[in-house]
Amino acid sequence: MTTTLSKEDFLIVKEQDVVPFRNKVKDAAVKTGMGILNQTKLITAASELVRNLLKYGGGGTVAIEAVNNGRENGVRLVFSDKGPGIADLSLAMQDGFSTGKSLGLGLPGTKRLVNEFNIQSTVGEGTTVTIIKWKNG
Amino acid sequence: MDRIPILKMGDFLLVTIQVDLYDQLAENLETDLVNAVKKHNSKGVLIDISSVSIIDSFMGRILGNIGAMSRIMGAQSVIVGMQPAVAMTLVELGLTLTGVATALNVEKGMELLRSKILLSDGQSDDDDDNDTE
Amino acid sequence: MNTNQSVKILKEKKDAILELWTAKQKAEDSYFNADDQKEDSEDFAASFLNALSDSTVEDQNSKGFDKVKETLLGISVSRAKRGFSPRETGTYLLSFKEALLEVLSNEFNDPAVLYAESLKISKIIDNMTILTFEGYIKGREDIISRQTDEITEISTPVIQVWDGVVALPIIGTLDSARTQVVMENLLQQIVDTGSTIAILDISGVPAVDSLVAQHLIKTVSATRLLGAECIISGIRPEIAQIIVHLGIDLSNIITKSTLASALQTAFGMLKLEVNKKGKFINN
Numbered sequence: 001m002t003t004t005l006s007k008e009d010f011l012i013v014k015e016q017d018v019v020p021f022r023n024k025v026k027d028a029a030v031k032t033g034m035g036i037l038n039q040t041k042l043i044t045a046a047s048e049l050v051r052n053l054l055k056y057g058g059g060g061t062v063a064i065e066a067v068n069n070g071r072e073n074g075v076r077l078v079f080s081d082k083g084p085g086i087a088d089l090s091l092a093m094q095d096g097f098s099t100g101k102s103l104g105l106g107l108p109g110t111k112r113l114v115n116e117f118n119i120q121s122t123v124g125e126g127t128t129v130t131i132i133k134w135k136n137g
Numbered sequence: 138m139d140r141i142p143i144l145k146m147g148d149f150l151l152v153t154i155q156v157d158l159y160d161q162l163a164e165n166l167e168t169d170l171v172n173a174v175k176k177h178n179s180k181g182v183l184i185d186i187s188s189v190s191i192i193d194s195f196m197g198r199i200l201g202n203i204g205a206m207s208r209i210m211g212a213q214s215v216i217v218g219m220q221p222a223v224a225m226t227l228v229e230l231g232l233t234l235t236g237v238a239t240a241l242n243v244e245k246g247m248e249l250l251r252s253k254i255l256l257s258d259g260q261s262d263d264d265d266d267n268d269t270e
Numbered sequence: 271m272n273t274n275q276s277v278k279i280l281k282e283k284k285d286a287i288l289e290l291w292t293a294k295q296k297a298e299d300s301y302f303n304a305d306d307q308k309e310d311s312e313d314f315a316a317s318f319l320n321a322l323s324d325s326t327v328e329d330q331n332s333k334g335f336d337k338v339k340e341t342l343l344g345i346s347v348s349r350a351k352r353g354f355s356p357r358e359t360g361t362y363l364l365s366f367k368e369a370l371l372e373v374l375s376n377e378f379n380d381p382a383v384l385y386a387e388s389l390k391i392s393k394i395i396d397n398m399t400i401l402t403f404e405g406y407i408k409g410r411e412d413i414i415s416r417q418t419d420e421i422t423e424i425s426t427p428v429i430q431v432w433d434g435v436v437a438l439p440i441i442g443t444l445d446s447a448r449t450q451v452v453m454e455n456l457l458q459q460i461v462d463t464g465s466t467i468a469i470l471d472i473s474g475v476p477a478v479d480s481l482v483a484q485h486l487i488k489t490v491s492a493t494r495l496l497g498a499e500c501i502i503s504g505i506r507p508e509i510a511q512i513i514v515h516l517g518i519d520l521s522n523i524i525t526k527s528t529l530a531s532a533l534q535t536a537f538g539m540l541k542l543e544v545n546k547k548g549k550f551i552n553n
Contacts, residue, residue, distance in 0.1 A: 018159050022191065037454055040190065040222035041229065047193040048230075051160065109194060109230040217497060221457030224495035225450070228488045239497035241464055246497070 002132070005066040005073070013059040018050055021062065025077065028064050032073040032135050042075060042133040045113040049079045049129055052107075057081025057127060067132065074115070074134040082126040089121060141166045143173050148180040149250065155188050163199040171206050181250040182207050185243055187218030197232040204237040213253040214238065217246035274324045276387040279377050280370060281319050287369050288315055294365035307362075310345050315366070317341045327390055330397045342398055346405025351413060356406040360399055367395040426452050428459040435536045436465045437529065439504075441474030449485035453492055466498050467536045471529050473504030483518040490523050499524070499539065503532035 010021050025046045029039045046062075053060045060081030067076045086092050093107050111117040115137035121127040139162055144151040150173055152166070170182065184203065186192070192200070200216060207214040215238040227234065238253065240246035280287065291311060317338045326334035342363070349359050371388050378384040431437045438456050442448070460468055470489060475482065486502060493500040503526040505513075510527075513520060526532040537544060 015159060015161055019157060022157065037222045037225060037450070040220075040226045043191050044193045044226045044230065047191055051193070051195060109232070112229050112231070113226065215497075219495050219497070221454060221461060221492070221496065224457060224492040225453055225488075227495060228492045233491040234495060239495055241461065241466065241497045245464075245466065249497075 002067050002069045002076075004076070005068055007063055007065045010062045010064060011059075012050055012053055012062060015054060018047070018054075021050060022047060024064055025075070028066060028075045029133070032066060032075060034075070034133070034135050038133060038135070038137065041113040042077075042131075045110045045131055045133070046077055048110045049077070049131070052129075053079050053081050056086075057083030060126075069134070072135045072137075074132050074137065076130065076132045079129045080126065081128075085123040085125055085127055086119075086121040087123055089119060093119075139165075140169065143169055145173070145177050145179070148254075149247075150174065150177065150179045150182045151185070152183070153185040153188075157191055158189060158196045160195055163196045167199050167202055167206070170203055171210065174207055174210050174212050179212050180254050182212055182214040183243065183246050183250060184214070184216045185218050185246075186216060186223075187220065187242075189223065190220065192219075192223050192227060194230055194232055197227055197230070197234060201234055201237055204234075213250055213257065215240050215246045215249050215253075217241065217243055274327055275378075275383075276374055276391065277322050277324060277327050279374065280322060280391075283373050284315065284319055287319075287366075287373055288312065290369035290372060291315065291366050294368055295362065298361050298365060310348075311366075314338070314341055314345060318366075327394070330393045335394070335398075339398065339401055342401055343405045343408075346402040347409040347412070350406040350409025354406075356403055359402045359406060363395065363399050363402055367392060370395070422448070422451050426455045428455050430459075430463055430465070431469070431533060432536070432540075432542075434463075434465050434540055435467045435469065435533070436460060436463060437469040437471060437533075439471040439474060439529075443477070444472075444475055444482045444485050446481075446485065449489065453489050456489065457492060457496060460493065460496055460498050467539060468493050468498055468500045469529065469532045469536065470500060470502045471504040471532070472502060472509070473506065473529070475504075475509075478509045478512055480516050480518055483513065483516070483520065487520070487523065501526060501532045501535055503527070503529045 008024070010024055011017070012021060022043050025043050026039060029042050034042070050062065053062070058081065060079065060083070062080075063076075063078040065076040065078070067074050093111070107119070110131070114131040114133045116130070116132040118130040119127065120129075139156075141152060141154055141156075141162065144153075150170065152170065154166075156162075158166075173179065174182065182203070184200070186200075204214045204216075216234075217240045219239065238249060240249045288311065292308075295307065295311075321334045321338045323334065326332040346359055349362075350356075370391050374387055374391070375384055378387065426438065426440070428436050428438050436456070436459050438452065438459075440452060444452070456468055456470070459465070470486065472478070472486070478486075490500040490502070501524045502520075505525050505527050524532075524535065526535060534544075
C-alpha cells in the first residue's frame with residue numbers, strides 16, 4: 001500500500017516553467033535519499049512528460065508527492081492536462097510511435113526509467129500520467 | 138533570449154554547456170553552431186557536457202543533429218564528459234546516439250578531433266566533400 | 271488502587287510468575303540457557319505487569335500496552351537474528367501465558383470467575399504472540415537486506431589492469447538490478463581513472479539468455495556514450511552457441527573468448543606492444 005507523506009502542486013503553462021519544475025523534482029528526490037542514478041532517471045522521465053504536457057496538453061499541473069510503500073520512500077508525480085487526450089493508448093505506448101516531431105521514444109522510453117507508470121486518457125477531456133520512482137527502484 | 142556561448146579556437150569551435158538545458162536553449166545552440174561552422178569554416182566542433190545533469194530525448198536528438206549537421210558541412214564533432222548517470226539514462230531511454238563521437242574529457246576529445254580531421258584530410262585532398270567511410 | 275482481582279494478584283506474584291516461566295522454558299527447550307534469556311524475560315515480565323491495570327486488562331488493543339509491544343518486538347527481532355525459530359519465540363511467549371494462568375488458577379476458587387479472568391489475559395498475550403512473528407520476519411529481513419548489500423558490493427570489483435584499461439569480472443547471474451550496479455561501478459571507474467577501454471569478463475556468468483545479452487549491450491552502449499570502448503571477454507563455447515541459437519546480434523560489440531585476448535586487443539587499440547626481453551634470454 002502506498003501512502004502519501006507530502007504533496008505539492010506545480011503549475012506548468014510555459015516552457016520557462018520546466019527548469020524550476022525539474023529542480024523541484026530533484027529536491028523531492030534528494031529528500032528521499034535517492035542515489036544520483038535514480039535521481040537522473042526520475043528527472044529525465046519528468047522532463048519527457050512535462051514536454052508532452054506542454055506540447056500536446058497545452059500545459060497543466062503536476063503534483064509532486066513524497067510517498068512510502070511500507071518498505072521504502074519514493075517520489076510520485078501526477079501530470080494532468082485538459083488537452084485533446086490520446087485516442088489509442090496502446091499505439092502511443094509502442095516504441096517508435098510519435099505524432100509530434102520528437103523521436104517517438106517519449107512514453108515507452110519514459111516507462112523504462114521509472115518503477116510504476118500509469119496513463120489514463122479520455123478524448124476531449126485530457127490525459128493523466130502517474131509515475132513513481134522508488135528510492136532503490 | 139538565453140544563448141550558450143560558442144568559442145572559436147583556431148580551426149575548432151568549443152562549446153561548454155554549464156547550465157541545464159531546456160528545449161529552446163538547445164534549439165538555439167543547434168542553429169548558432171551550424172552558423173558558426175559556416176562563418177569560421179571550422180574543421181572541428183567540441184561540446185563539453187560534463188556539467189549537464191539531465192539529457193532527455195529532445196536534447197539527445199539535438200546533440201545527434203549537431204553531429205550530423207557538422208558532418209554534412211565538412212566538420213568533425215565530438216561530445217565530451219558525459220556523466221555516467223546521464224549515459225545510463227539515455228541508454229535506458231533507447232537513445233544510444235550512434236554516429237556521435239564521444240570522449241572522456243576535453244583533452245581526449247581534442248586528440249580524437251585532430252585524428253579524425255587528419256583522417257578525413259588524408260582521404261579527400263582538398264575540401265571536397267567526398268566522405269568515404 | 272487496582273480493583274480488578276487478577277491484576278492485583280499478578281502484580282503481587284511477580285517473582286512467582288518469573289520462576290514458573292523460567293521452569294516452563296526449561297521444560298520446552300533442552301538447550302535452554304537460563305542466563306541467556308534472564309534479562310529479556312525479566313524486562314518483558316516487568317514491563318507487562320507494569321502496563322497491566324484495571325483499564326488495560328479489559329482491552330487487548332489498549333495504548334497502555336504500546337511499551338510492552340515495543341519491548342517484545344525488540345526481543346523478537348534480536349532472537350530472530352540469533353537464529354531462534356519463530357516457533358521457539360512463540361512458545362517462549364505462550365509459556366509466559368501459562369505461568370500467568372497457573373498463578374491465577376491457584377488464587378481463584380470460582381471456576382466462572384477464573385474462566386472470565388483467564389480469557390482476558392489469554393486474549394492479551396495471544397495478541398502479542400502475533401507480534402513475535404512480525405518481529406521474526408523483521409529480524410530476518412534486516413539480515414537479508416544487509417547480505418544483499420554485501421553481495422552487491424563484493425561482487426563487482428573494477429580492476430585497473432593497465433594504464434587506460436579497466437576490467438570487471440562478473441560472477442553470478444546478471445539480472446537488471448545487478449546490471450545497474452555493475453554499469454554504475456564500471457562507468458564511474460572509467461571516469462575516475464580516465465580509462466578509454468573497459469573489459470567486461472563474463473566467464474563467471476552461468477548462463478546467457480536474451481535478457482542478459484540485452485543488459486550487456488546496454489552496458490556497452492553506455493560505455494561508448496562516455497567515450498570509451500567496451501570489450502566483452504570470457505565467452506565460453508556453450509555461451510557462443512546459445513547466443514547464435516537465440517539470434518542475438520552482438521556484431522557491434524568486440525567479443526573475445528578469454529581475458530588475455532581481450533587485453534591483447536586493448537593493447538592493440540592503445541598502440542602498445544608487449545615484447546619479451548629478448549636480449550637476455552636468447553643467449
